[in-house]
Amino acid sequence: MASLNGATVFVTGANGGLGTAFVEAALERGADRVYAGARTEKKWGDARVVSLQLDMADPASIDRAAGQAGDTTILVNNAAIFPRGDLLSAPIDDITTTIETNLTGPIRLTRALAPALRSANGALVNVNSVLSWFAVGKAHSVSKAGLWMATNAFRLEFASDGVQVLGVYPGPTDTPMQPGEDRSGMSKPSDVVASVFDALEAGEYEVLLDEMTKKVQAALSQPISALYPTLASR
Ligand SMILES: NC(=O)c1ccc[n+]([C@@H]2O[C@H](COP(=O)([O-])OP(=O)(O)OC[C@H]3O[C@@H](n4cnc5c(N)ncnc54)[C@H](OP(=O)(O)O)[C@@H]3O)[C@@H](O)[C@H]2O)c1
Structure with missing residues (x-):
């Protein structure tokens, strides 16, 4: 099982709500170095953080x-x-860019860093979503459903190399990705990340962050109308 203490952690989307919390928590748990991958590089004020220009929709950048x-x-x-x-x-470009950024990009980056993860007996953490299992996010849900399955496939492919693969399933979390004024009922990014790193250090395969996410996952074994009640009224 992976430990943050002494680790070299690469976080994509490091300037975002959860990304910033991942960088800060990795430092708090003793990481030696954190690569903060972002479209716009910024100063982090900690010598252990290395900013990296990274566009997940651009294979050359990855x-x-x-x-x-x-x-x-x-x-x-x-x-x-x-x-x-x-x-x-x-526009179809919105759909393909979503899939490129959220699914193909992480697959590309994981492939590129696979030798490093293997030689370290390291870990892969994929931030999936309750929307991996629920279609209301449209193209986002499509991409996150793909990332859910990619996470499972990577886990099988990495198993003999001793690389731990953790799938992360948050529900609504108070970050810029969530529109609107009403933040009630949303998880705090620092709480989500604390649970994720606890799960990683405990050697878990998956972490479901809230009751909504657990209910949605459980409903997958029910008839489709359990998740989409409007279908029951036909
Ligand atoms: N917030 C929620 O309710 C929620 C729930 C479930 C799962 N999640 C997942 O949590 C993860 C983090 O999201 P968040 O909630 O922290 O949202 P966020 O604050 O919007 O952060 C998303 C980050 O992704 C970066 N990004 C977007 N396109 C990129 C690209 N082409 N190349 C590189 N970076 C790119 C953004 O960069 P810029 O700073 O350059 O825009 C931003 O920093 C996502 O995978 C999201 O799906 C969030």
Whole structure:
């Protein structure tokens, strides 16, 4: 099981709500170095943080960043976008960019850093979502369902190399990704990240962060109308 103490942690989407919490918590738990991957580099005020320019929708950017982070022992695939348009009517580029950023990008980065993770007996943390199992997020849900399955496939492929793979399933969390004024009922990013790192250090495969997420996952074994009640009225 992975330990943050002495680790070299690579966090994508490091400037975001959960990303910033991942960087800060990794430092608090004793990481030697944190690569903060972001579209816009910024100063972190801690010598252990190395800013890396990273666009998850750009394969060349992913290869470049991975090339600068060959000593990574824990990769946190956290970056994502959430455009709200319908699958049937949004510009198709919005759909493909969502899948490229949220699914293909993390697969590319994981492949690029796989030698590092293998040689460290390290860990992969994929930030999936309750929307991996619930279609209301449209293209975002499609991408997160794909990342759920990619997480499971990576776990099988890495098993013989001693690389731990943790799938993370948050529900609504108080970050810029959530629109609107009403923040009640949302998890705090620092609480989510504390649970994620506790699960990682305990050797878990998955962490479901809240009751909503647990209910949605449980409903997958029910008829489809359990998750989508409007279908029951037909
Ligand atoms: N908030 C929730 O309710 C919730 C629930 C379940 C799962 N999640 C998941 O949690 C993760 C973190 O999201 P968050 O809630 O912290 O949202 P956030 O604050 O919007 O952070 C998302 C980060 O991803 C980065 N990003 C977007 N496109 C990128 C690209 N092409 N290349 C590199 N970075 C890119 C953004 O960069 P910029 O700073 O450059 O925009 C931003 O820093 C996501 O995977 C999200 O799906 C969130």
